[in-house]
Amino acid sequence: MTTHEQRPPAGAADTRVLIVDDHPMWRDAVARDLAAAGYQVVAAVGEGRAALRAAAAARPDLAVVDLQLPDVNGVEVIKGLLAVLPALRVLVLSASGEHQDVLDAVKAGAGGYLLKSASAAEFLDAVARTAAGDAVFTAGLAALVLGEFRRLAATPRGEADDPVPQLTERETEVLRLVAKGLTYRQIAERLVLSHRTVQNHVQNTLGKLQLHNRVELVRYVIENGLAQE
Amino acid sequence: MRSPWHTTARVLAVDGGPHGYEAPLWRALTVFRVAAFGFAAVLAAARYSHFTRPVLVLCGLMVMALWTGYSSYAYPRGARRSWLLPWADLAITVGCLLLTRWVLHADDLAVTLPMVWIAGPVIAWAIRAGRRAGCAAAAVIGACCMVVRGRIDLTGVNEGVLLLLTAIAIGHIARLSSEAETRALEVATARERERLARGIHDSVLQVLALVQRRGTELGGEAAELGRLAGEQESALRQLIGTRTAGSASHSKPAGNADLREVLSRFATATVTVATPAAAVVLPGAVADELAAAVGAALDNVRRHVGPHAPAWLLVEDEGDGVVVTVRDDGPGIAPGRLAEAARAGRIGVTRSIRGRLEELGGTVAISSPAGQGTEVEMRVPRR
Numbered sequence: 001m002t003t004h005e006q007r008p009p010a011g012a013a014d015t016r017v018l019i020v021d022d023h024p025m026w027r028d029a030v031a032r033d034l035a036a037a038g039y040q041v042v043a044a045v046g047e048g049r050a051a052l053r054a055a056a057a058a059r060p061d062l063a064v065v066d067l068q069l070p071d072v073n074g075v076e077v078i079k080g081l082l083a084v085l086p087a088l089r090v091l092v093l094s095a096s097g098e099h100q101d102v103l104d105a106v107k108a109g110a111g112g113y114l115l116k117s118a119s120a121a122e123f124l125d126a127v128a129r130t131a132a133g134d135a136v137f138t139a140g141l142a143a144l145v146l147g148e149f150r151r152l153a154a155t156p157r158g159e160a161d162d163p164v165p166q167l168t169e170r171e172t173e174v175l176r177l178v179a180k181g182l183t184y185r186q187i188a189e190r191l192v193l194s195h196r197t198v199q200n201h202v203q204n205t206l207g208k209l210q211l212h213n214r215v216e217l218v219r220y221v222i223e224n225g226l227a228q229e
Numbered sequence: 230m231r232s233p234w235h236t237t238a239r240v241l242a243v244d245g246g247p248h249g250y251e252a253p254l255w256r257a258l259t260v261f262r263v264a265a266f267g268f269a270a271v272l273a274a275a276r277y278s279h280f281t282r283p284v285l286v287l288c289g290l291m292v293m294a295l296w297t298g299y300s301s302y303a304y305p306r307g308a309r310r311s312w313l314l315p316w317a318d319l320a321i322t323v324g325c326l327l328l329t330r331w332v333l334h335a336d337d338l339a340v341t342l343p344m345v346w347i348a349g350p351v352i353a354w355a356i357r358a359g360r361r362a363g364c365a366a367a368a369v370i371g372a373c374c375m376v377v378r379g380r381i382d383l384t385g386v387n388e389g390v391l392l393l394l395t396a397i398a399i400g401h402i403a404r405l406s407s408e409a410e411t412r413a414l415e416v417a418t419a420r421e422r423e424r425l426a427r428g429i430h431d432s433v434l435q436v437l438a439l440v441q442r443r444g445t446e447l448g449g450e451a452a453e454l455g456r457l458a459g460e461q462e463s464a465l466r467q468l469i470g471t472r473t474a475g476s477a478s479h480s481k482p483a484g485n486a487d488l489r490e491v492l493s494r495f496a497t498a499t500v501t502v503a504t505p506a507a508a509v510v511l512p513g514a515v516a517d518e519l520a521a522a523v524g525a526a527l528d529n530v531r532r533h534v535g536p537h538a539p540a541w542l543l544v545e546d547e548g549d550g551v552v553v554t555v556r557d558d559g560p561g562i563a564p565g566r567l568a569e570a571a572r573a574g575r576i577g578v579t580r581s582i583r584g585r586l587e588e589l590g591g592t593v594a595i596s597s598p599a600g601q602g603t604e605v606e607m608r609v610p611r612r
Contacts (some may be wrong), residue, residue, distance in 0.1 A: 116439075139374045139501050143544070148505070189601070
């Protein structure tokens with residue numbers, strides 16, 4: 001895995017990174033690793049509200065966000081950041097287990113999720129992939145997303161014009177393999193696909209979920225008459 | 230950091246008296262006994278000329294006074310300890326009641342010597358052990374009332390019914406307050422656990438994860454320390470649990486278990502447990518059996534791939550069934566070897582997994598795609 005450290009990803013120097021983590025030691029460690037890999041760390045803050053202010057001022061391309069923040073819920077911070085900077089890529093780096101808040105973060109628009117127990121090399125790899133717009137999945141996140149699609153499919157719907165996002169058979173297959181801990185390379189090998197195709201399938205599942213989330217949000221806004229105000 | 234200790238102390242205080250809810254009930258019983266004794270004493274004084282053996286009456290009243298004092302002292306302290314006290318209570322009350330026969334003329338027996346004081350043990354039994362025990366005490370005392378009078382009349386039946394009603398009402402109150410206390414304690418414990426979890430999460434877990442990360446980077450002895458820190462981190466995370474006890478107990482009916490919680494104990498630094506966000510509810514026995522099968526599969530990984538070999542555990546809820554997959558990245562099983570082993574009678578772990586799943590009406594599929602480890606897929610239908 002040392003190859004990642006020696007070969008900074010292309011465009012790292014142009015990538016402006018915002019770090020949001022309430023733990024000072026972690027903030028420093030993450031900032032140091034990113035700086036060493038050639039990224040431009042424009043701000044490192046410990047609170048959600050400070051993150052929103054910093055994002056507006058420093059206009060980062062990528063944010064590394066811990067979901068556990070003292071003032072504002074991490075998911076709300078991600079929503080706020082994306083409202084200010086719609087093109088921002090968000091990587092969730094959290095010590096929390098993989099639960100509802102992680103799923104909510106991803107539905108809100110985070111492009112990837114990594115546990116803090118990951119190695120520095122895995123972290124930098126995840127940052128590079130997130131910066132490139134690729135989804136970064138752990139096995140845990142894949143299981144959460146799979147479960148969410150099953151939940152959506154099983155929830156009875158009243159209106160016919162309400163589209164429920166569905167995974168294709170292939171997407172389900174790929175996601176299940178990610179959830180079982182296979183690497184993209186192993187999945188590509190097993191399903192006789194290219195690495196890129198596997199990546200695209202994973203990306204699509206996330207896209208469908210985020211799109212559905214936005215549709216739901218819009219519907220909620222219209223139904224509750226919030227749009228007129 | 231917020232200090233965790235003062236809230237802990239409060240929780241312990243709630244827990245301090247083993248049955249704090251009983252205290253007001255025992256106090257009420259003391260008030261009742263004292264008042265009832267006073268009533269009996271006043272009535273005895275008023276009827277002094279009716280008694281055939283005044284000395285015996287005085288002795289009886291003395292016993293009642295002493296017992297009122299002693300039982301009021303002993304019941305709240307000896308709560309739940311021994312049955313000696315309730316039995317003694319019943320015996321002494323019955324004794325005082327039966328005494329009436331020897332101190333009053335047969336035609337004066339409508340009002341007994343201890344009067345309503347006889348309800349004491351009925352209330353005590355109901356507080357101590359619920360409605361049924363209270364009713365049993367009421368039946369004994371009611372029967373004794375009839376024995377004293379030597380006949381079954383309306384007064385006696387009325388007395389018995391009142392005693393039974395008392396037992397039922399008090400027993401019911403005791404149960405309600407015990408349930409309320411249990412619930413309050415559960416809520417307090419869950420809240421405290423959640424608060425501690427937050428505290429630990431904010432500090433200890435983060436530092437352990439950081440030590441693991443830096444240690445691995447530095448290599449050598451530091452890497453070993455890092456590995457240990459990583460193990461402790463996942464053990465601690467599992468211990469504090471990321472789900473709240475409150476949310477878990479809402480969604481599942483009694484006797485059922487959330488498979489995610491049951492299987493979360495297998496999560497370690499090397500075993501990844503992946504689950505959906507919603508509870509995977511199964512009957513408790515099915516979840517336990519499935520957990521045993523998962524444990525066997527993970528043992529197999531440790532034995533054949535290595536003690537620190539990474540493994541993945543995936544839980545999927547398909548609505549009409551649940552699928553649990555255990556995967557490792559080991560060398561896998563050579564094609565045909567499994568069948569060969571089964572033929573040779575060396576079926577060991579697969580038999581134990583298959584046996585358990587068959588008992589649940591489920592199936593097991595073991596696959597080993599070339600170079601990609603081994604997958605044990607266990608499928609249990611929902612009935």
